Every structure is written in structure tokens, then in C-alpha cells.
Amino acid sequence: MRKQSKVFKLTFGAMFVALTSIGANMTSIAPFLVVGGVPITLQTFFAVLAGLVLGSRLGAFSMFVYMMLGLVGAPVFAQFKGGIGMILSPTFGFILSFILVAxxxxxxxxxxxxLPSYIVAALVAMAINYIFGTNWMYAAYQLWFEAPAEFSxxxxxxWMIVPLPKDILLSILAGVFAYRLEKHGIIIRNIVIEQRT
Structure with missing residues (x-):
């Protein structure tokens, strides 16, 4: 039973690695989601959902695996990018924050x-993504990346205003979806227990 539980957890963890990879490259399906050269992705949504569905430890671990997969060269980051050089990217802070977000x-x-706790958890996690990622981006442009003209x-x-409404809405949806998924999961577990007794 314990072994089966671990297999299910690892399967769900791998699923969220895959979903985050897909969410990073939504622009390949919908090119109009690139605004001002910045791709609008679903990475934050899946990072938040990973934490809500998998819990703090497994959710964070799945995002760590996602990050490491990209750093070793798999094209799982936005615009199918990957490789160790991404650490120097101005947007890498957002990727790194996914671990903390989850x-x-x-x-x-x-x-x-x-339900309110699920929604608050999602919004707080999203705020962490914005704070960590935006500060990393600013530092990158100031210290090791060529900053655009009049950058401050x-x-x-x-720049973050563009994706903000989308991320607020998706974070709320992630909270509601994860809450309903958990409740259905509890019902299913109770049915299984009753059938065994």
C-alpha cells in the first residue's frame, strides 16, 4: 500500500513536470500570446497547482525537477529554451521561484x-513568483545583461502589468480546481475504504 502510494505520488509529480513544460510553450500553439516580445505562459498556473494538489514537499520537488530538466538542456522553458546558460537569463528568477511557489x-x-484557504494560497504563491522574478529580472539587467534604454x-x-490579470484569474481558478479535486479525492478514498471493509 505504501509502495503504491509512492508510485502514485511520483506519477503525479512527473505529470506536473510535463504540464509545466507544456504551459511554458503555449505560444507555439497560440503565437498571439507573445506581448512586446514577452511570452505569456501557463508556468505559474501549473507551479501553483502543483503545490495545491501535491502538497508542499512533492510540489516543490516536481518544480525542482522541471528546473533541472531545463538546465541540463531539455527544451522545457518558454520558447523551447533550455541549457545551463538560462541561469543568466533575466527571466530565470521566475523559473527558480516555481520551487518556492509550489x-x-x-x-x-x-x-x-x-476553499478560501486554497484561493489565498494560490494568490500568495503567485505574488511570490512576481516579487522574486521581477527583482531577479531587474538585477540581471543592472548587473550582467544589457538593459534596454530607459530601463528602471x-x-x-x-512590464509585469501585462500578464498580471491573467495570472490573478488563473491563480483563483487553480485554487478552486484544486479544492474540488481534493474533495472528490476524499470521496473516492472513502468509497474505496468502504468497499474493502
Whole structure:
């Protein structure tokens, strides 16, 4: 039973690695999702969902695997990019934050499993993604990447206005979806237990 549980957990973890990879490259299916040269992706949505569905530890681990998969060269990052050089990319902070995003979302959900808690967990996790990622981007442009003309900290945050409404909406949807999935999971587990007794 314990072995079966581990197999299910690893399977779900691998599934979220795959989903995040797909979410990173939505622009290959819908090119109009590139705004001002910046691809609008579903990575944050799946990172949040990973934490809510898998829990803090497994959710964070699945995002760590996703990041490492990209760094070893698999084209799983936005626009099918990958490789160790991505560490120097201005947007790598967003990828790195997915580990913390999943962990925090899972941790909040583990403390309270009500619907409002799921939604709050998703929104807090999304905010972490924005804060960590935007500050990394600003630092990258200031320290090791050639900054665009008239680039400033304010401009860095103004760039984030474009994907913000989408990410707020998707984070709320992630919270609602994960909550319903958990409730259905509890019902299914109870049915299985009743059938065995």
C-alpha cells in the first residue's frame, strides 16, 4: 500500500513536470500570446497547482525537477529554451521561484483545507513568483545583461502589468480546481475504504 502510494505520488509529480513544460510553450500553439516580445505562459498556473494538489514537499520537488530538466538542456522553458546558460537569463528568477511557489501554496493549503484557504494560497504563491522574478529580472539587467534604454525598477514592474490579470484569474481558478479535486479525492478514498471493509 505504501509502495503504491509512492508510485502514485511520483506519477503525479512527473505529470506536473510535463504540464509545466507544456504551459511554458503555449505560444507555439497560440503565437498571439507573445506581448512586446514577452511570452505569456501557463508556468505559474501549473507551479501553483502543483503545490495545491501535491502538497508542499512533492510540489516543490516536481518544480525542482522541471528546473533541472531545463538546465541540463531539455527544451522545457518558454520558447523551447533550455541549457545551463538560462541561469543568466533575466527571466530565470521566475523559473527558480516555481520551487518556492509550489512549496508555499502547498504549505498554506496543508494548514487549512477550506476553499478560501486554497484561493489565498494560490494568490500568495503567485505574488511570490512576481516579487522574486521581477527583482531577479531587474538585477540581471543592472548587473550582467544589457538593459534596454530607459530601463528602471519601475519599468520592470510596468512590464509585469501585462500578464498580471491573467495570472490573478488563473491563480483563483487553480485554487478552486484544486479544492474540488481534493474533495472528490476524499470521496473516492472513502468509497474505496468502504468497499474493502
Amino acid at each position: 512549496y508555499v501554496a502547498g504549505k498554506i493549503r496543508e494548514m487549512n483545507s477550506s 525598477y519601475k519599468v520592470a514592474w510596468l
